[in-house]
Amino acid sequence: MNENIYDLAIIGGGPAGLTAAIYGKRYGLTTVVISDSFGGMMSTAHKICNYPGFNEITGMDLSLKMIDQATNLNVDIVFEKTIDIQKENDFIINTDQRTIKAKKIILAIGRARRKLGLPREEEFTGKGVSYCATCDAGFYKDKIVAVIGGSDAAVTAAIMLSEIANKVYIIYRKEQLRAEKVWIDLAINNSKIEILYNTEVTELLGSERLTGIITNNDKNISLDGLFIEIGSVPNTDLLSKLDVLLDKNSFIVVDKSQKTNISGIFAAGDATNKTDLKQVITASSQGAIAAYYCYLEIKG
C-alpha cells in the first residue's frame, strides 16, 4: 500500500478497471484498484466465447487471468467498497475501511442488475429469486426454473441452467429473443427449454420461499427458481459528491479520451456512454485508453 498519494486510483475491478491498471502501471504510474467484486459483471458470465484469444472461457477464469496480470505488475489491489469520492486538490476516496488519495481517477464502476420491481422480490432474493445464474444454478439440480429476459445474458443463463435443472422457461416480453443467433439456436433446439414470448411476470408466489409466478396472460407457473436477467443500470450512486455529467440513462458522458466533464476524472467500461455494445472487449479497450490519457496528463 502506498501511504501517500497515488498517480492513479481506479474505482472498479471489472475488465475496464483491470485493463486500466495494467496499462497505468506499465506506463510507470503508481496505481491502485479499489473494488469489492473483482472481475465485475464479467466474473458472473457462465461462458464467454467472443473475447478474442479464447475460444471459450468462464467469466471467472478470465477475471482471474486479468487479476493475475495486474498483480504480477505490482498494482495495489484494495478489496473494499468505495463509499464516496471527493475532489479537493487531489481526489479523496473513502472506502468502508480507509481513505486513499490520488491525482487522477478512473471510474470503472460498471453496472448493477436491474430488478423487476415486483412486491416480494426483495423478500424472495436468495430464496428462489436470483440475479446470477452462474452463482446460483447449482442449487437447482433437477428442479424447474425460469429466466426472465431475452438478451445474451438471459439466453446463456437458460442454456447453462438446462445442464442442471429439469426444465427451464425463458420468459420474455417481446416476440423475438434479442441474443446472438448462435445462442438463440441453441436455446430453441434444447428440449429442456421452453420459451414463452410476449409474457411478463406480474406476481411472485410462495410463503417462505418462491414457489411460482403469475404472468400477464394469467398463467400460473410452478417454479423452484427465478433468474432475473433484464439488463442493468450504471452503478453511479457513489458519485453523489462529484458533479460528473450523466446522460439521460445515467451513463457517464465521456469524450474520445475517456475524460468526463470533471478535470482529472476519467471513466471506462459499461458505466460510460461510449458505446451501446457493452462487452468485455469494449470495456477493456476503454480502460486502456483512459490509462493512456491519464499518463499523458501526468507526464505530459
Added chain:
Amino acid sequence: MNENIYDLAIIGGGPAGLTAAIYGKRYGLTTVVISDSFGGMMSTAHKICNYPGFNEITGMDLSLKMIDQATNLNVDIVFEKTIDIQKENDFIINTDQRTIKAKKIILAIGRARRKLGLPREEEFTGKGVSYCATCDAGFYKDKIVAVIGGSDAAVTAAIMLSEIANKVYIIYRKEQLRAEKVWIDLAINNSKIEILYNTEVTELLGSERLTGIITNNDKNISLDGLFIEIGSVPNTDLLSKLDVLLDKNSFIVVDKSQKTNISGIFAAGDATNKTDLKQVITASSQGAIAAYYCYLEIKG
C-alpha cells in the same frame, strides 16, 4: 466458400478484422475475411504483455489463437491480397485471384511500416535493412545492429535483439524515448544496448549489403543490421475506387458506430481515426463494434 453474396466481407486479418469476424459470425452473418497477412502487425510483435488475459504472449501466438477462434466458427478465410473494392448495388471485392461480393464491408486494413526515405533503403531491404525485428532478428546472432525509433515497437525490438546480437544501438531523433516506462527501464539497464539520442541517420553505407550508417552528428557507425521502427501509415491504397473520407494523416474517419462516410462501409482498427492508442485491445474493440452495427443494419 460462398459463391453468392456474403452479408459481411472483412478486409484485413489483424485483431480488428478477426474480432469483427468472430462477432459477425456469432450474430449469424455469413462472413468472409480477406487478407494476405493474418494477424497483421500484431503477428510481428515479439512480446505482448498488455493484452488483458495473457501475462505474456508472442504476437504470432495471439494471432493464431484469434485465427483459430474465427475458424472454429466457420468464418470463411481467404488468404489473398485485395486489389480494389467497388460499390455497385453490393460491394465487389477484387483480390489477386477472384471476385467476392458482399452486402457490407469492414475495412480493417491496418497500417504499413513507415520508411526512412533514404537513398539505397530499398536496395538494402532484406540485405541488412529490416522493418520487422521479430521476423529477422535470428539472422544477427553475435552481430552489431541498430534500431531506429523511440516507440514501444522500437524499444521492444531493441530488447529482443539484445538477446541475440552482441550490441544494439537505439537511434532516436528526440531527447527521450516515448515507449512505456517498463520498456525504457529494461533498455537503459541492458548492458548490450546503447541509446543515441538526438540522432538521425543520414546515409546508408555498404556495397552488396548494408555495412554501416552515417548520422546527422557525423558519426560513422559500423552495423550488420538496421531495424527501422519509426511508425506506420494506414494501408489506404486499395481504397482508390471508393470515396472513403480520410483525415489529414490518411486515417479513415469513423463515427461512434465505426461507420465511414460511405453507406455500408465500416472501418475498424489501426487504419481509423478512432483513437491515437493503436493497440491490439483497441483494434479488437473496434472490430466488435463494427460487426455489431453491421448486424443491426442487416437484420434491423
